[in-house]
Amino acid sequence: xxxxxxxxxxxxxxxxxxxxxxxxxxxxxxxxxxxxxxxxxxxxxxxxxxxxxxxxxxxxxxxxxxxxxxxxxxxxxxxxxxxxxxxxxxxxxxxxxxxxxxxxxxxxxxxxxxxxxxxxxxxxxxxxxxxxxxxxxxxxxxxxxxxxxxxxxxxxxxxxxxxxxxxxxxxxxxxxxxxxxxxxxxxxxxxxxxxxxxxxxxxxxxxxxxxxxxxxxxxxxxxxxxxxxxxxxxxxxxxxxxxxxxxxxxxxxxxxxxxxxxxxxxxxxxxxxxxxxxxxxxxxxxxxxxxxxxxxxxxxxxxxxx
Amino acid sequence: xxxxxxxxxxxxxxxxxxxxxxxxxxxxxxxxxxxxxxxxxxxxxxxxxxxxxxxxxxxxxxxxxxxxxxxxxxxxxxxxxxxxxxxxxxxxxxxxxxxxxxxxxxxxxxxxxxxxxxxxxxxxxxxxxxxxxxxxxxxxxxxxxxxxxxxxxxxxxxxxxxxxxxxxxxxxxxxxxxxxxxxxxxxxxxxxxxxxxxxxxxxxxxxxxxxxxxxxxxxxxxxxxxxxxxxxxxxxxxxxxxxxxxxxxxxxxxxxxxxxxxxxxxxxxxxxxxxxxxxxxxxxxxxxxxxxxxxxxxxxxxxxxx
Numbered sequence: 001x002x003x004x005x006x007x008x009x010x011x012x013x014x015x016x017x018x019x020x021x022x023x024x025x026x027x028x029x030x031x032x033x034x035x036x037x038x039x040x041x042x043x044x045x046x047x048x049x050x051x052x053x054x055x056x057x058x059x060x061x062x063x064x065x066x067x068x069x070x071x072x073x074x075x076x077x078x079x080x081x082x083x084x085x086x087x088x089x090x091x092x093x094x095x096x097x098x099x100x101x102x103x104x105x106x107x108x109x110x111x112x113x114x115x116x117x118x119x120x121x122x123x124x125x126x127x128x129x130x131x132x133x134x135x136x137x138x139x140x141x142x143x144x145x146x147x148x149x150x151x152x153x154x155x156x157x158x159x160x161x162x163x164x165x166x167x168x169x170x171x172x173x174x175x176x177x178x179x180x181x182x183x184x185x186x187x188x189x190x191x192x193x194x195x196x197x198x199x200x201x202x203x204x205x206x207x208x209x210x211x212x213x214x215x216x217x218x219x220x221x222x223x224x225x226x227x228x229x230x231x232x233x234x235x236x237x238x239x240x241x242x243x244x245x246x247x248x249x250x251x252x253x254x255x256x257x258x259x260x261x262x263x264x265x266x267x268x269x270x271x272x273x274x275x276x277x278x279x280x281x282x283x284x285x286x287x288x289x290x291x292x293x294x295x296x297x298x299x300x301x302x303x304x305x306x
Numbered sequence: 307x308x309x310x311x312x313x314x315x316x317x318x319x320x321x322x323x324x325x326x327x328x329x330x331x332x333x334x335x336x337x338x339x340x341x342x343x344x345x346x347x348x349x350x351x352x353x354x355x356x357x358x359x360x361x362x363x364x365x366x367x368x369x370x371x372x373x374x375x376x377x378x379x380x381x382x383x384x385x386x387x388x389x390x391x392x393x394x395x396x397x398x399x400x401x402x403x404x405x406x407x408x409x410x411x412x413x414x415x416x417x418x419x420x421x422x423x424x425x426x427x428x429x430x431x432x433x434x435x436x437x438x439x440x441x442x443x444x445x446x447x448x449x450x451x452x453x454x455x456x457x458x459x460x461x462x463x464x465x466x467x468x469x470x471x472x473x474x475x476x477x478x479x480x481x482x483x484x485x486x487x488x489x490x491x492x493x494x495x496x497x498x499x500x501x502x503x504x505x506x507x508x509x510x511x512x513x514x515x516x517x518x519x520x521x522x523x524x525x526x527x528x529x530x531x532x533x534x535x536x537x538x539x540x541x542x543x544x545x546x547x548x549x550x551x552x553x554x555x556x557x558x559x560x561x562x563x564x565x566x567x568x569x570x571x572x573x574x575x576x577x578x579x580x581x582x583x584x585x586x587x588x589x590x591x592x593x594x595x596x597x598x599x600x601x602x603x604x605x606x607x608x609x610x611x612x
Contacts, residue, residue, distance in 0.1 A: 076574065085574075134464045146540075150456050157542025158440045161574045168536035169570040230474035230533075231540065234454075236463025264475040268382065268391075268467045 003067035004059075005293045006052050006108075009115065009285025010034070010073045012089040012142075015048060018286035019055045024126070026283060028058055034090065041092045049105040067297060068109035069102065070289030072118035074143070078160055079113045079292075089142075111292050116163060118288025119243055119278070120147020121154060125291045127279035128241045135239040136231060137278070138165060138224075140246035144176040150235070168227055178223045181246060191216060199246065206252045217252035224253065225260025232265040232273050243278030250277040309373035310365075311599045312358050312414075315421065315591025316340070316379045318395040318448075321354060324592035325361045330432070332589060334364055340396065347398045355411040373603060374415035375408065376595030378424035380449070384466055385419045385598075395448075417598050422469060424594025425549055425584070426453020427460060431597045433585040434547045441545040442537060443584070444471060444530075446552035450482040456541070474533055484529045487552060497522060505552065512558045523558035530559065531566025538571040538579050549584030556583040 002022045009016040015032040030051050037044035052069060056062075075087035082099020102110040113121075120129075120137035129135045133152040139145045144166030148155045156162055166176030177183055181199070188197045191212055192205070205213035228240060242250055242257070254275060262270050280287060308328045315322040321338040336357050343350035358375060362368075381393035388405020408416040419427075426435075426443035435441045439458040445451045450472030454461045462468055472482030483489055487505070494508045495501055497518055511519035534546060548556055548563070560581060568576050586593060 148540075150461055151459055153457055155456055155541075157575070158544040159542055159574050159578050161572060162540065162542040164539040164542075164572050164575070167539045167572050169532055170536075226475055227536075230476075230536065233470040233473045234452075234468065234537065234540070235461075236465055236468040236470075238464040266467060266470050266473050268465050269463070269470070272465050 004056075004061060004065055005067050005290045006055060006069045007286035007289030007293075008048060008052070008069065008071040009118070009289060010048075010071060010090075011115070011285075012074060015044075015051075016282070016286055017048070017051050017055055018283070018290070019059060020287070020290045024290070026286065028055055029286070030055055039091050041096065044090075045098070045101055045105070049102060052106060063107060066108055068111060068293040069106060070118075070292040071098070071102075071110070071112045072115035072285050072289050072292075073098075073112060074115045076161060077112055077114045079111065079156070080160075082110065082112055084112065109293070109296075111289075111296050113288075113292055114145075114160070115285055115288075116143075116145035117147045117154070117156065118292060119280075119284040120149065120163075120241075120288070121291045121295075122280050122284045122286075122288035123241050123243065123278055124149050124154070126287060127284065128276050129239055132239045134235065134237045135241060136165075136228075136235070136237050137241040137243060138228070139244035140179065140181075140224075140242065141244040142181045144180055144244075148235075165227065165231070168230075170223070170227055175223065175227045179220050179246070184220060184246065188216060199249065203249050203252070206249075214252060217249055218256040220246075220249075221253040221256025222260050225257040226264060228257065228275075229261045229264035229270070232261055232269045236269045237273055240273060240275045241278050242275065243280075243284065247277060310362075310367060310371055311373050311596045312361060312375045313592035313595030313599075314354060314358070314375065314377040315424070315595060316354075316377060316396075317421070317591075318380060321350075321357075322588070322592055323354075323357050323361055324589070324596070325365060326593070326596045330596070332592065334361055335592070336361055345397050347402065350396075351404070351407055351411070355408060358412060369413060372414055374417060374599040375412060376424075376598040377404070377408075377416070377418045378421035378591050378595050378598075379404075379418060380421045382467060383418055383420045385417065385462070386466075388416065388418055390418065415599070415602075417595075417602050419594075419598050420466070421591055421594075422449075422451035423453045423460070423462065424598060425586075425590040426455065426469075426547075426594070427597045427601075428586050428590045428592075428594035429547050429549065429584050430455050430460070432593060433590065434582050435545055438545045440541070440543045441547060442471075442534075442541065442543050443547040443549060444534070445550035446485065446487075446530075446548065447550040448487045450486055450550075454541075471533065471537070474536075476529070476533055481529065481533045485526050485552070490526060490552065494522060505555065509555050509558070512555075520558060523555055524562040526552075526555075527559040527562025528566050531563040532570060534563065534581075535567045535570035535576070538567055538575045542575045543579055546579060546581045547584050548581065549586075549590065553583055 019028040076085040084096040087093035099110045137147045146163040146165040325334040382391040390402040393399035405416045443453045452469040452471040
């Protein structure tokens, strides 16, 4: 396959676009400010299409050299139908047939999926999970989500909403209500008596040996570990990858996550599972969209063979 | 395929054997008392082998007419190696290469797996889960376990210990410590002030409108529902099958299970999942062992085709 692929990562703040060459290398990128297009769905779609075309032109490529365009979006997606069902954090996005809209604008094949799924796909194909048949990729940020690879296949669930780990009931609420970004920030603001404290500051405090900061991360890790222990018992994965913004604090989170998993899961499963940090960082979304397109064509081929 | 299969369900109390004809019909059965062979592993294996041969002879069949023998056992099994790693409730079973021992005795192919996995396999292939691609089969008894079908394939986990739902951390303990048979009985004995009360009696009380009995089942259902809601969020299955002895109380458990799942899981996943009672009852283990053998040969065939 000697064609290029465009990978697009739509977030609540930015839209990141990348052009990936036939060897899988990211050779050009650009970025849009999502906020400028809030409440203006069609304008955002137009801007994405325009930016994609400019990316193609920037490398003097022809449309015929592009295999397709992949997009990851933060919300409920039906990848089969190419339908955005609902984006909780970008107003006005409900039941948008995004694949067909963009396909018409770009005259290229378009594939879409949930952003956390695509981060997982990227980490599995070229990040921390390469070669692993059974893994969970946890993303810790404003939302707490996960993607699941089982039996060497990506698993999306009966209605494409599998992996909603942040909404797993935990104590009196849900996991996300304990370790979501905003919740952690509010908790830190209270502990350190500083309104608008950033989690980076709590990380710095922990690095300097501040006992309350270290305990802050330990507690968050224990919450995450409690829920992960249940998942380890249920799915007996080989690997758990921890990604997302909050995972920048992996160094302080990981010991408590690991300890809680070892304590609270069955021996065989708890002893064998590895907990590692995600590898691809900010580019995971773009690469996930790239693999989405690539796999769609590989699958289509094998489908046509039947 | 016009061969017979022997399915064997090894339990802590009984060993149930069944002869299944080429059409998938159970045409003969027999039974051993496990307790008579406690602490005498080799005697139990001998007795199982003898009983299997008698089952073959009872229908005047030749060994060449038998495709293979399948066994389900209550514990940790490595189906690939045919190894019993550990049976918690049958003393002396640790690292027993059961498949090769029985293969030598019977001169027939032998396949083994965890008993809950085989109940799940049977319910999926010919019970409550026929045609379903993504399901969980929960077994409620002395132990609380589950089997998982994902992407139309049976999922066993990285170390073959997936599905240990009873050991999922829940509140201060684990789910099994809230809804396992013995725990429920002890709780009922307290509530109804009757030592050695059986759960059947609590079912009868509920049927007669006893408020405390109805509440007893509602509470158990709420505990189960809480953990299942998390699994629904994680795996977005189409179906949850409830089996095992305690599921005889499905009528009183189900409303609370369903209500809790709807309340505590994300809308799409909670609304779409169906909760049903297992269909195959006591024969599920035998049929699961039958499908284990059948599938092993089908898989081998498709493997040889490659």
